[in-house]
Amino acid sequence: MDTLTELGPLADPAAVLPPINLSGFEPRQLRGFLEGMLQIRVVEEEIGRLVERSLARAPCHLGIGQEAVAVGVSHSLTAEDRVFGAHRSHSHYLALGGSTYKLLAEVLGKQDGTSRGMGGSMHLYGEEVGFMGSVPLVGATIPLAVGAGLAAKMDGRGAMGVTYFGDGATEEGVFHESMNLAAAMRLPVLFICENNLFSSHLYITQRQPADRIARYGEAHRMTSVTVDGNDVTAVARETAKLVKDIRAGKGPALLEAVTYRHRGHVGPKDDIDVGVQRSIEDLNRWKRRDPIDRFVAAATAAGVFTKADYTAMEARVRETVLADSAKAQAAPYPPVSALLDMVYAEEPR
Amino acid sequence: MTAAKASGYGDAIREGFEYLLGRYPKVFTIGQGLWSPWYVGNSMTDLDKKFGKERVIDTPVSELACTGAAVGASLCGYRPVVIHPRMDFMILAADQIINQAAKWSHMLGRQASPALTVRAIINRGGEQGAQHSQALHSWFAHIPGLRVVMPATPADARDLLISSVLCDDPVMYLDDRWLYERNEVLPPVVERPLAKEGPAVRIKGSDVTLVGASFSAYMCEQAARQLGERGISAEVIDVRVLNPFDATKIIESVAKTRRLCVVDGGWRTAGFAAEVIARVCEEVDGLRSRPVRITLPDAPAPTSKPLEAVYYPTVATVVDSVTRLLARE
Numbered sequence: 001m002d003t004l005t006e007l008g009p010l011a012d013p014a015a016v017l018p019p020i021n022l023s024g025f026e027p028r029q030l031r032g033f034l035e036g037m038l039q040i041r042v043v044e045e046e047i048g049r050l051v052e053r054s055l056a057r058a059p060c061h062l063g064i065g066q067e068a069v070a071v072g073v074s075h076s077l078t079a080e081d082r083v084f085g086a087h088r089s090h091s092h093y094l095a096l097g098g099s100t101y102k103l104l105a106e107v108l109g110k111q112d113g114t115s116r117g118m119g120g121s122m123h124l125y126g127e128e129v130g131f132m133g134s135v136p137l138v139g140a141t142i143p144l145a146v147g148a149g150l151a152a153k154m155d156g157r158g159a160m161g162v163t164y165f166g167d168g169a170t171e172e173g174v175f176h177e178s179m180n181l182a183a184a185m186r187l188p189v190l191f192i193c194e195n196n197l198f199s200s201h202l203y204i205t206q207r208q209p210a211d212r213i214a215r216y217g218e219a220h221r222m223t224s225v226t227v228d229g230n231d232v233t234a235v236a237r238e239t240a241k242l243v244k245d246i247r248a249g250k251g252p253a254l255l256e257a258v259t260y261r262h263r264g265h266v267g268p269k270d271d272i273d274v275g276v277q278r279s280i281e282d283l284n285r286w287k288r289r290d291p292i293d294r295f296v297a298a299a300t301a302a303g304v305f306t307k308a309d310y311t312a313m314e315a316r317v318r319e320t321v322l323a324d325s326a327k328a329q330a331a332p333y334p335p336v337s338a339l340l341d342m343v344y345a346e347e348p349r
Numbered sequence: 350m351t352a353a354k355a356s357g358y359g360d361a362i363r364e365g366f367e368y369l370l371g372r373y374p375k376v377f378t379i380g381q382g383l384w385s386p387w388y389v390g391n392s393m394t395d396l397d398k399k400f401g402k403e404r405v406i407d408t409p410v411s412e413l414a415c416t417g418a419a420v421g422a423s424l425c426g427y428r429p430v431v432i433h434p435r436m437d438f439m440i441l442a443a444d445q446i447i448n449q450a451a452k453w454s455h456m457l458g459r460q461a462s463p464a465l466t467v468r469a470i471i472n473r474g475g476e477q478g479a480q481h482s483q484a485l486h487s488w489f490a491h492i493p494g495l496r497v498v499m500p501a502t503p504a505d506a507r508d509l510l511i512s513s514v515l516c517d518d519p520v521m522y523l524d525d526r527w528l529y530e531r532n533e534v535l536p537p538v539v540e541r542p543l544a545k546e547g548p549a550v551r552i553k554g555s556d557v558t559l560v561g562a563s564f565s566a567y568m569c570e571q572a573a574r575q576l577g578e579r580g581i582s583a584e585v586i587d588v589r590v591l592n593p594f595d596a597t598k599i600i601e602s603v604a605k606t607r608r609l610c611v612v613d614g615g616w617r618t619a620g621f622a623a624e625v626i627a628r629v630c631e632e633v634d635g636l637r638s639r640p641v642r643i644t645l646p647d648a649p650a651p652t653s654k655p656l657e658a659v660y661y662p663t664v665a666t667v668v669d670s671v672t673r674l675l676a677r678e
Contacts, residue, residue: 082425116458125457132424133461137448143414144449147421147429154377154403154427161421174444177414184409334458342455343493345462345517346544348593 005205006212010228010258011197013285020231020298029075030304031313033232036071037292038314040091042321043100047090047107047121048268055329056107058120059136061088065230065262068291069194070095070164072235073255076243077130080159082148084141085134087122088194088261092164096129100321104328117334118342139165139172142191146178149187149252158247160188168199170213179220182252189252190242191217194229197258200265203277217254229257230291260286359529361503362392365510366430368538370400373428376514379406379419380432380468388434389470390529416442416467420450420519423465428514433469436523437483442467450519451494466513471525471563471614476657479649484614486562487621489521490591496520496543497591501551501566503533505589512543525564525614547595550602554584557608557671560599560625562588565612565662572612572667579668581675591621596628603629609640610671612662617644638674643667 009015022030044064050056070091077083077096085092090103093114106113107121114124122136132148135141141163148161169175170193182189193213197204204211217224223245227238235257242253262283264271272280296310305313356364369376382388384397384407397405408415412433419431433439439446450463473482490497496518500506506524513520520543551566552573559569566587573583584602588594603609609629613622622642629640643662651657 082421084421111458113458115456115460118458119456123456125460127460132421133453133457135449135452135456137444140417140444140449143417143445144421144424146414147418147423148425149421150418151422151425151427154422155425174413174417177409177411178417180409181411181414181418185406338458342459344496344544344593345454345459345464346542348544 006210007226007258010226011211013282013289017228017289020233020294022233022298022302022304024237025233027304030299033071033236034292034295034299034310035313035317036095037067037232037295038317039100040067040070040094041292042317043094043103044090046104046321046325048263050107050325051268056121058107058109058122059266060107060121061266062263062268063088063091063261065286065290066194066196066259067091068232068235069192069229069257069259072232073192073239075236076239077162078159079130080157081130081162082132082145082152082159083130083162084132084145084148085124085164086138086141086166086169087134087136088166089124089134089164090121092134093124093126093131096126096131098126098129098131101324101328104325105331108328109333110328110331111334112328112331116338118338139169139174141165142169142175142178146182146187146189149182149189150185152188160190160243160246162190162192164192164194167193167195167197167204167213170216171207176216179216179222179252183220183222186249186251188246190246191252191254193254193256195256195258196261198261198265198275198278201274201276203275206276213256214254222252222254224254224256226256226258229259230289230294232291232295260289262287353534355532356503356535357529358503358506358524358531359391361507361535362510362524363394363396364535365507366393366396368511369514370396370404375426376428376430377404377406378430378432379408379415380434381408381410382434383407383432389432390526392524412438412441413445416445417449419465420445420463423463424461428464430466430468430514433467435472435481436469436485437480439469446489446495446521447492451492454518455494462517463519464517466520466522468522468524471523473527473650474657474661476652476654477650478652482650486523486591487615487619490594490621492592494519495592497523498543499523499563499589499591501528501563501587501589503531504535507535508538508541509546509589511538512541512546515540516543523563527564528567531567547590548586548588548598550584550598551587552583552585554582554606556582556606556675557584557610558599558602558606559583559585559610559612559667559671560588561612562591562621563614565614568662568664568667569612571664572671575664575668576671579672581671583671594624596625599625600629600632603633603636607635607637608674609636610643610667610674611640612643612667615645616647617642618647620644638678641670641674643670
């Protein structure tokens with residue numbers, strides 16, 4: 001692990017991070033954070049099992065370990081905002097209030113899925129919750145969110161475009177074009193980089209001269225904040241500040257949330273053999289920074305809920321997810337006619 | 350009563366924009382050079398002054414992000430026209446056109462419809478060379494989910510633009526600077542669904558079927574008149590819509606003339622002319638001669654004058670080729 005990095009302790013799993021600060025949130029909101037993170041965790045663990053059993057064959061990119069980012073960000077979003085994701089977007093969809101059943105059905109290629117079984121894990125859609133789509137072409141949805149920001153500005157109702165992407169996407173040209181365009185046109189866009197320090201297999205300092213992504217936002221003259229992405233309240237707090245300014249017409253902003261995925265780039269395995277700098281020791285150290293465990297420790301210490309409350313909540317979430325999974329496994333596939341019927345929105349000639 | 354005034358192809362495009370921007374508040378245009386005649390000729394003159402720079406947006410030098418922004422806005426209910434004043438530069442936006450706009454309907458279960466129009470200008474000749482001269486319609490016509498439109502006449506330049514922008518699917522609308530001086534008295538606008546538009550018979554004939562799109566269709570019309578003077582009756586079909594490609598009229602025509610000559614401003618190998626010939630040969634028996642295609646040679650556009658002179662097919666190329674075709678029989 002490189003020791004000389006701009007991110008310092010945030011990227012160094014051996015460093016000790018401060019405990020999660022719960023101030024400024026009501027107990028109801030804090031319980032909501034926990035339930036949101038748990039829902040994502042349990043759904044993704046179930047997806048991992050579906051992949052292991054070969055019931056889901058489409059590539060599934062799990063974000064286990066990164067749940068705090070989407071949950072913290074979504075705290076400041078409204079149903080009017082237009083959110084775009086990428087290849088690792090189960091959490092982005094669910095944190096907006098997306099349906100676990102539709103997500104599981106989509107991962108299984110069933111017609112009840114978010115994308116009617118036409119997309120699989122990598123192509124999700126949920127307009128009803130403001131989730132406008134996710135795709136695996138790296139960086140591809142970043143300009144889409146800029147366009148959503150342009151639409152929001154024209155609509156004049158205070159909504160904004162939101163794009164989630166990883167640190168790998170910041171190496172694509174379109175990221176820089178999009179930031180420049182949004183800044184030059186002063187568009188309401190929130191750029192969110194989930195910096196999990198890895199592309200598919202390379203550590204960030206093997207790909208970039210520095211590990212801190214916020215520097216790109218600064219270059220484009222937008223407010224840019226780096227936050228502990230495994231701290232849900234810190235993410236929520238920093239996002240709220242940025243969103244307030246974006247809605248006030250002050251132009252785009254960048255949030256960099258430093259985090260780590262417990263599983264490999266794709267599929268349910270750890271993949272500690274793939275990344276040149278990803279060792280079992282690092283992974284285990286990062287697991288001690290688990291966003292759910294850290295939050296539960298802080299919230300139980302503060303008396304927001306008891307360990308028993310947490311256990312009961314987890315059991316409830318798990319029961320729902322497993323029921324949805326069983327229902328999704330029994331759901332029908334799209335009809336063969338969908339192959340040609342879905343190509344155009346209007347009837348082809 | 351005075352005769353109605355003829356409009357040029359470039360003016361007609363401008364009239365299409367004026368119609369759309371005036372009637373549809375969700376329509377906007379975005380691209381490089383929209384405030385400059387240097388980029389878009391007379392096809393957008395003063396639209397920014399009439400409709401505002403918020404709806405006629407000139408942009409940073411970022412083809413990919415600007416195209417993506419148009420796709421994104423279209424997913425949010427707008428009907429953007431993203432403009433690439435020279436098609437070659439549009440290649441930088443290929444991900445948004447091919448991987449995104451063309452795919453979203455299908456891969457998201459027909460719930461998301463990128464109703465944007467990508468207008469690109471083919472701008473050839475004048476010793477501009479390999480990266481300023483390409484006509485890549487065949488490439489894009491290969492992509493399911495992307496409608497590809499090439500107007501040959503001023504009326505089509507206006508009306509197919511309107512149909513493209515009002516279509517719920519992503520449409521690539523390609524106009525050709527070599528057609529900008531073509532004139533026609535324009536009829537009143539009638540909005541027609543793009544999905545109902547397709548190839549049109551421009552000139553009726555019985556000896557041979559000439560097929561082309563855009564400037565090639567214009568060349569076919571001129572060639573047909575010259576062939577008529579030689580006693581050869583040529584039927585001309587203007588393709589207009591390359592994808593989804595409905596070859597019915599072409600097949601019907603060749604079933605009648607039993608001779609086919611396809612003219613295309615693209616390259617020969619795996620080009621649109623090959624698609625036309627294949628569709629015909631799959632359906633029509635007993636051609637009186639082998640099908641002919643007149644295309645660019647398989648080489649990048651040259652800059653040197655004598656090389657450029659032989660690079661582009663002309664009306665004479667078409668006339669000579671068809672004359673030889675009939676003489677051989």
